[in-house]
Amino acid sequence: MSSEKKAETIESKEWYLAAHAPEGVPTSDHLRLRTVNISLAVDSIPNSHVVIETLYISIDPYLRAIMTGIDDGLYLSQFQINQVISAFGIGRVIRSKESTYSEGDFVLCPFLPVAEYSVVQPSHLHLRKIDPASGISFTDYLSTLGPSGFAAWVAIEVVGNPRSGSNVFISAAAGGVGMHAGQLAKLKGCNVIGSTGSNEKVKLLKELGFDDAFNYKSSESFDAALSKYFPNGIDFYLDNVGGKMLEAVLNHVNSKAHIVLCGMISEYNKVWTERDGVRNLMNMIGKEVKMEGFMMGSSMHRFGDFAKQMETYIKEGKISSKHVIYNGIESFLEGLGSIFSSSNMGKVVIQVKSKA
Amino acid sequence: MSSEKKAETIESKEWYLAAHAPEGVPTSDHLRLRTVNISLAVDSIPNSHVVIETLYISIDPYLRAIMTGIDDGLYLSQFQINQVISAFGIGRVIRSKESTYSEGDFVLCPFLPVAEYSVVQPSHLHLRKIDPASGISFTDYLSTLGPSGFAAWVAIEVVGNPRSGSNVFISAAAGGVGMHAGQLAKLKGCNVIGSTGSNEKVKLLKELGFDDAFNYKSSESFDAALSKYFPNGIDFYLDNVGGKMLEAVLNHVNSKAHIVLCGMISEYNKVWTERDGVRNLMNMIGKEVKMEGFMMGSSMHRFGDFAKQMETYIKEGKISSKHVIYNGIESFLEGLGSIFSSSNMGKVVIQVKSKA
Incomplete structure (x- = not known):
């Protein structure tokens, strides 16, 4: 989507929790896709918010543990019924009413809604800008640096x-x-x-x-x-x-x-x-x-040290990552389920949109 | 036994392992008492050895774990069939062919044979002399300092x-x-x-x-x-x-x-x-x-620090110990079995002989 032909309203598919899944691999009984309309009109975007177009979603095992509705092991906040699932992801800013973000910025977000588009407040979701010219691929950002x-x-x-x-x-x-x-x-x-x-x-x-x-x-x-x-x-x-x-x-x-x-x-x-x-x-x-x-x-204060060391290792070819890409937001449920089988070679990511 | 009327041979009851006990509380199928004769004639005592008259035996849970014949948890050396059981205990030297020990010395031993009398090599069994006038009771030596x-x-x-x-x-x-x-x-x-x-x-x-x-x-x-x-x-x-x-x-x-x-x-x-x-x-x-x-x-190098601190606590009345005394060498099996019930108030010890 180029800035010349901004639609005022856009359709966005998003995954939400329809029912908690205390046991078994989650299915469409628990996770469902729905389509919502998101207004891109400047007046309708709250101050200090940006609109993100999602590019990639990282599939991580902890996601499973916060769909049970029961605090029994990891003690993370559980997703609530009807809540849009969020996950570590990469997106592109397509509208901004937050001065430090501009349209076209690429961002990492640990709590990105599993949706094609979302309106978020950067400071609340710990957004971080990434440089697409850094020499580090988006999948490395999700995997080795994620x-x-x-x-x-x-x-x-x-x-x-x-x-x-x-x-x-x-x-x-x-x-x-x-x-x-x-x-x-x-x-x-x-x-x-x-x-x-x-x-x-x-x-x-x-x-x-x-x-x-x-x-x-x-x-x-x-x-x-x-x-x-x-x-x-x-x-x-x-x-x-x-x-x-x-x-x-x-x-x-x-x-x-x-x-x-x-x-x-x-x-x-x-x-x-x-x-x-x-x-x-x-x-x-x-x-x-x-x-x-x-x-x-508990080690978030060390994230900077981590990123610095890992970026060096990546550039020196000392650490590499293998990943499996599932295509389209629709594949989120399948991608999540796949980590409980032995079918994947490496890290699982969902490519929602291509970078270009 | 006073030194004036030393018998040349003495009968001694001792507990030995008749069979390993992989499961359940050990019984007389596993632990048996036998009587052996011990010569007190000076010529028959090997050099660097002493004869100990046992006064007290400490009952500790680890003893159970080394009667199974299977290394499954504590990885201590197992008692062998026919071997005399050994335990932490207190005894009195009644014959000595080791220059640093004299008749009448009271000694602590972490591996004292569960027997009325035994001929042991002090350096091999980590004997340590204790002073009966120290103000610390023998039961405290077995419990708080044991x-x-x-x-x-x-x-x-x-x-x-x-x-x-x-x-x-x-x-x-x-x-x-x-x-x-x-x-x-x-x-x-x-x-x-x-x-x-x-x-x-x-x-x-x-x-x-x-x-x-x-x-x-x-x-x-x-x-x-x-x-x-x-x-x-x-x-x-x-x-x-x-x-x-x-x-x-x-x-x-x-x-x-x-x-x-x-x-x-x-x-x-x-x-x-x-x-x-x-x-x-x-x-x-x-x-x-x-x-x-x-x-x-693994902390034996800290035993001195421990003993010093605990002796101070005992003398200051800051630490006290409760114990149950079973009387006679014959009560060893009953005393050992008792720690698997809830019948005991505190530390279990066997009094084999009185101090006097």
């Missing part, structure tokens, strides 16, 4: 800080967080092995520099796989899946091992009483294991 | 270090570790509440200075009790029981809560696959909880 990369960076650089030479295990390693965490751990000199759900993704992980990787689906058991890949035990585990894999890891930890809990993809679709219980926490006593959970929100 | 007090001190002073004003919960609070940990946390200015298994022990905990305590057996549920006693949530939890109580606590933790795993008395009598699984570890992510296990053996 929630996945930041969660991985906090896990490895802030919370975990595994020592050079230590044996690091990463589950869901071909997911957005896992692939970045593994590369960061390699840059720290660790011996890094990942688990994932397909042979194709095992190959991807080796291409990304992991020392080794295994397909948990074709292993006899988690236990057998860990015995094979960690004959000298696990010193550091970044847990992205929880449940049975976490339990198996606790039977293979070395003394003073450190476990960082980042996410539990195997457990998000269950109410907590139906989740897999971990029965061998006593091993944490004998092996003096430290296990800690974190939320990246 | 494994219970040391585990509590490491949990509170070294690993946990809860902040003044924080809400501290201690399970199995009337046990040897719990009662000391609660008093140490009170000395740090914490708000300390304990759980225990009888109303009589609730009363004991209040006498020991706990801010409050509850009988988990008469609570509607662990969850209801924690809601009632921690309306502002739990900041620090010293876990001595594991299983369902640990799970309940994870539903009541505050952000950045710290959980120190000291023991899991509810789980020792089960093989690991039968233990209660903890289903809500995801709460550790949302609440950014840190959970860590420890073994007091």
Whole structure:
């Protein structure tokens, strides 16, 4: 849309929560698309607001956890019924009544409405301008410089800080967080092995520099796989899946091992009483294991350090990201559901509009 | 036994492991008493050895975990079949062929054979002399200055270090570790509440200075009790029981809560696959909880600091200990079994002989 032919009213499709989904993968019973009209007339845009045309939406596992209507694990604010879903995304400013933003600016937003167009207040939604000429692709902004990369960076650089030479295990390693965490751990000199759900993704992980990787689906058991890949035990585990894999890891930890809990993809679709219980926490006593959970929100004051380091790594070719693109706002539900299968190679993003 | 009437040979009853006990409370199928003859003739005592007459034996939960024959949790060396059980205890030297020990010396030993008499090498068994005129009772040496007090001190002073004003919960609070940990946390200015298994022990905990305590057996549920006693949530939890109580606590933790795993008395009598699984570890992510296990053996270099501080506290009346005495070497099995019931008020010790 060029500025010469601004329509006064525009149709916008948006995803909203029709019903909470306490269990299972969310479906069209829970998430629905509707079309609304948005006025672009200058008088109708509130002061200090801008109109954003959405380009990309990042799909992250935490989104699932805030559609349940129950605070049982991540303790983030839940989406309300009828509320438009919001997610980390990239958009372009097409109208501005906020002096620091101009039409044509590209912006990152951690809480961008999952809609084709939206009227937002930049200061409330933590908008940040990005330079399309920076040499960093929009998908890198969403992935390596977005929630996945930041969660991985906090896990490895802030919370975990595994020592050079230590044996690091990463589950869901071909997911957005896992692939970045593994590369960061390699840059720290660790011996890094990942688990994932397909042979194709095992190959991807080796291409990304992991020392080794295994397909948990074709292993006899988690236990057998860990015995094979960690004959000298696990010193550091970044847990992205929880449940049975976490339990198996606790039977293979070395003394003073450190476990960082980042996410539990195997457990998000269950109410907590139906989740897999971990029965061998006593091993944490004998092996003096430290296990800690974190939320990246608590490290937002480090976002600048993160972005600087990661931009350098990207430009130096030391960190790369693999992503899967779903096309069109309509694909949001399918993209979200896909992260609970093993079908994706890397980070999942929705391309709502092209940049041009 | 005075030195004037030294018998050349003496009968000694000793407890040995007849069979490993992977599950359940150990019985006479597993632990048996036998009588052996010990020669007191000087020529028959090896050089660098002493003969000890046992006075007291400390009963500690870890003993249970090393009778299973399976390394599944604490990873301590297991007792072998036919091996005499050893435990923390106090004895008197009645013969010495080691120049630093004299007949009549009182000694503490972390690995004293559970026997009336034993021939031991002081340097191998980490013997330490104690002064009966120090003003500290033998039971205090076993309890406050023994494994219970040391585990509590490491949990509170070294690993946990809860902040003044924080809400501290201690399970199995009337046990040897719990009662000391609660008093140490009170000395740090914490708000300390304990759980225990009888109303009589609730009363004991209040006498020991706990801010409050509850009988988990008469609570509607662990969850209801924690809601009632921690309306502002739990900041620090010293876990001595594991299983369902640990799970309940994870539903009541505050952000950045710290959980120190000291023991899991509810789980020792089960093989690991039968233990209660903890289903809500995801709460550790949302609440950014840190959970860590420890073994007091890793803090042995701090034993001197511990003993100095605790002796001062004992003499100043700031820490006291409650104990239950079982009489005679024959009562070892009963005393060990008792820690898995809720029958004891405080630390359990076996008095094998009187001091006089």
